[in-house]
Amino acid sequence: MDLVLPDFxxxxxxxxxFCSLLFLxxxxxxxxILAAVNERGNSISEALALAEKTREEMxxxxxxxxxxxxxxxxxxxxxxxxxxxxxxxxIEAAKEKSKEEAQKIVDAARDSIRSEKAAAxxxxxxxxxALSLEIAEKVVRTELSSDEKQKALANNLASDINMN
Amino acid sequence: MKKALTxxxxxxxxxxxxxxxxxxxxxxxxxxxxxxxxxEMIMHHVKDAHEWHLWGPEHGGTSIYLPVIxxxxxxxxxxxxxxxxxxxxxxxxxNHYYKGVGPAQGFGMFHEKIYELDEHGKLHxxxxxxxxxxxxxxxxxTKNVTSLFIGSFLVFIIMFSCAKFYKTNxxxxxxxxxxxxxxxxxxxxxDIAKANIDEKKYKKFxxxxxxxxxxxxINNLLGMIPIFPGSANLTGNISVTxxxxxxxxxIILVNGNKNYWGHIFAPPGVPKLLLPIMIPxxxxxxxxxxxxxxxxxxxxxxxxxxxxxxxxxIIFINKNVAWGALSVPMALFISIxxxxxxxxxxxxxxxxxxxFIGAAVEEAHH
Numbered sequence: 001m002d003l004v005l006p007d008f009x010x011x012x013x014x015x016x017x018f019c020s021l022l023f024l025x026x027x028x029x030x031x032x033i034l035a036a037v038n039e040r041g042n043s044i045s046e047a048l049a050l051a052e053k054t055r056e057e058m059x060x061x062x063x064x065x066x067x068x069x070x071x072x073x074x075x076x077x078x079x080x081x082x083x084x085x086x087x088x089x090x091i092e093a094a095k096e097k098s099k100e101e102a103q104k105i106v107d108a109a110r111d112s113i114r115s116e117k118a119a120a121x122x123x124x125x126x127x128x129x130a131l132s133l134e135i136a137e138k139v140v141r142t143e144l145s146s147d148e149k150q151k152a153l154a155n156n157l158a159s160d161i162n163m164n
Numbered sequence: 165m166k167k168a169l170t171x172x173x174x175x176x177x178x179x180x181x182x183x184x185x186x187x188x189x190x191x192x193x194x195x196x197x198x199x200x201x202x203x204e205m206i207m208h209h210v211k212d213a214h215e216w217h218l219w220g221p222e223h224g225g226t227s228i229y230l231p232v233i234x235x236x237x238x239x240x241x242x243x244x245x246x247x248x249x250x251x252x253x254x255x256x257x258x259n260h261y262y263k264g265v266g267p268a269q270g271f272g273m274f275h276e277k278i279y280e281l282d283e284h285g286k287l288h289x290x291x292x293x294x295x296x297x298x299x300x301x302x303x304x305x306t307k308n309v310t311s312l313f314i315g316s317f318l319v320f321i322i323m324f325s326c327a328k329f330y331k332t333n334x335x336x337x338x339x340x341x342x343x344x345x346x347x348x349x350x351x352x353x354x355d356i357a358k359a360n361i362d363e364k365k366y367k368k369f370x371x372x373x374x375x376x377x378x379x380x381x382i383n384n385l386l387g388m389i390p391i392f393p394g395s396a397n398l399t400g401n402i403s404v405t406x407x408x409x410x411x412x413x414x415i416i417l418v419n420g421n422k423n424y425w426g427h428i429f430a431p432p433g434v435p436k437l438l439l440p441i442m443i444p445x446x447x448x449x450x451x452x453x454x455x456x457x458x459x460x461x462x463x464x465x466x467x468x469x470x471x472x473x474x475x476x477x478i479i480f481i482n483k484n485v486a487w488g489a490l491s492v493p494m495a496l497f498i499s500i501x502x503x504x505x506x507x508x509x510x511x512x513x514x515x516x517x518x519x520f521i522g523a524a525v526e527e528a529h530h
Contacts, residue, residue, distance in 0.1 A: 002277070003211060003402070003466070009233075009302040010212060010403040013309045018379065018407065021316045026371040029323035033342075033349060034370065036330035043335065 132158055200480050206473045210397050210466055213276050213307045214245035218392060223253070228392065230310060234271070234278060235301040243267035245304070248278070259289050271300075278302055308404070311396030315383040323378070352377050356514050360522040369521055372415065376408060377514040384465060384506030388499065399509075400465030402458070409458035412517045413451070420524040453520050457513060464509050468502040 136154040208222070216228040229246035247268035254263050254272075261274035263285065272279050272287045279287055279297040288296045305313075322341060326349075329342040338346045352374050357366045386394045398404055426432070428446040430439075475498060478491040 002275075003207070004462075006403040006406045007212065007302070007401075008403075009304055010306065010308055010312075010401060011407055012303060013305075013312060014404045014407040017312050017316050018375075018411070021320060021379065022372065022375045024320060025323055025375050029320070029327045030349075030371045030374055032327040032330055033323070033346075034353065036335045037346060037350060040335035040337075 128161060129158060132161060200477075200483075202474065202477045202481060205477065206470055209395075209473055210400065210469050211276060212397075212401060214273070214278075214304055215249055216307050216310065216392055216396075223249075230307065231305045232268070232278065233303040233305065235303060236280065237298075237300075241267075241271075241300075248273045254286075256287070256289060259292060261287055272297070278304075307396050308398050308401055311383070311386060311393070311398045312404070314393045315386050315398065316379065318386070319375075319378050319382050322382075348377075349374060352514060356511075356518045360515070360518040362522065362525055362527065365525050366522075369415070369518065372411075373514045373518055376412075376517060377510050380408070380461065380513050381507055381510035384509060385503075387465065387469065388502055388506065397466060397469050400462055400467075400469055402462050405458040405462040408461070408513065409454035412457060412520065413454040415517075416454075416520050416524045417450075419521065421527070423526060423528040424524045426528075453516075457516055461509055461513055464505055468498070468505055471498050472502070 133154065136150075136157060214230055214232055216230060218226045218228065220226050227249070229244050229249065232241075232243055232245050232248070234241040243264075243266070247266045248262045248264045248271065251265040251268065252263040254261055259274065261272050263281065264271040264273070270281055270285075272281050274287055274294050277294070277299070279294055279299050281287065282297060287294050290296075322345065326342045326345050329338065329340065333339075353370050356377070357370045357373050360366075361369055380399055383399045387397055387399060389395060428450070429443060431442055431446065434442050472495050475491045475495040479485060479487045
């Protein structure tokens with residue numbers, strides 16, 4: 001029966017010890033522990049919120065970057081295209097010009113060749129005429145007696161050897 | 165710091181106690197003659213005592229004799245309990261009691277209860293109870309009180325070192341003992357206090373709930389260690405559970421708001437004619453809640469001690485060590501179950517206290 005009857009002495013000591021324990025723990029343990037743990041909890045949730053916000057910012061920043069990059073790429077392509085076009089046209093123009101230049105040189109050369117040739121021909125003609133004259137003189141001196149006949153033969157011969 | 169505190173504790177324990185010489189031929193003889201009485205052995209272990217029995221036979225084994233403090237009409241008497249246990253063993257029919265010697269002269273102890281002897285130096289019995297002798301108020305540092313000191317000191321040291329960790333390191337991730345204790349502390353704060361008590365009011369009750377949880381848990385675990393400093397059936401003692409339940413009741417009554425008292429003395433939606441029946445029922449209801457707390461903890465822990473002792477006793481009843489093959493695995497199983505019960509009962513006590521407090525401070529919501 002005395003198993004289920006409270007004993008005053010133990011009741012007294014339990015009360016004393018438990019109340020002191022409650023007081024001591026509340027002051028020296030629960031207060032600092034809960035303060036630290038809850039403070040840490042708050043700082044963690046703050047940090048998480050900040051991270052979320054930063055992530056959002058990063059996202060928008062990245063989108064902006066992408067946009068800028070895209071624009072830059074397009075501009076570069078444009079510039080490259082322009083440059084290619086310009087260089088092509090420049091090459092084209094240079095080619096054209098050089099062709100013209102060459103044609104001009106060729107033409108000039110042809111002209112000078114022609115005039116040189118004509119001069120050479122004329123000189124050759126006179127030279128040949130002189131030679132033929134000499135030959136004819138020698139032939140005529142030996143073969144011909146009259147001056148009239150000699151002259152007519154000479155002229156006939158000279159026009160025969162004209163190459164033109 | 166911790167070391168110094170440990171030394172102080174050890175010194176305190178030793179200064180309070182005196183060791184016995186394990187020589188009492190008379191006691192030994194009677195022990196050998198007697199049949200093994202299971203219920204007496206179990207009751208002896210489950211109840212409080214003025215000595216802390218370590219090993220050896222019940223009479224004349226090795227014990228730590230704890231100090232006895234008595235408040236008599238003349239004043240306060242203090243002496244070591246060895247003066248009772250080593251006193252004269254008197255047989256009075258079925259009953260036998262110790263007669264104190266030395267400073268314990270004039271006192272007799274029957275079933276761990278100390279009485280003043282009459283002018284003839286005797287105790288009088290009637291139906292197996294002491295009758296007619298004056299019973300002084302017993303403030304002795306009994307086995308349970310010693311266990312109470314050790315358990316409370318342990319709780320304080322554990323929590324104090326936790327607090328020290330946070331004090332030196334600030335609000336960082338826990339390490340060491342704090343790492344182990346923090347989830348439990350947070351569990352009590354969030355899942356016991358916050359879950360049952362109004363969001364705005366729960367903070368006030370967290371220290372009480374934390375203290376009651378760890379006090380019960382650590383003392384339950386201490387009780388499961390079969391030898392000093394464990395083995396005392398502290399949380400299975402009705403005085404202890406009575407005090408804890410009474411404290412919960414006081415907290416409920418002090419913090420109960422208008423809404424709480426309104427539900428007791430003017431239950432809403434109840435016809436006026438029924439009030440004479442309802443009000444007494446509600447008033448009884450105030451006390452049944454902590455009463456259930458008291459009985460639940462007491463019965464669970466005491467039952468655990470009794471089952472383990474009974475299972476071990478199988479060997480001694482049959483006087484054959486082979487029975488150990490049956491009783492040891494069963495006792496081991498129950499011991500592991502009791503580890504769970506130790507935590508579960510602490511949780512239930514704190515949880516139900518929080519629930520009752522929560523109901524008492526709840527605001528009306530109509």
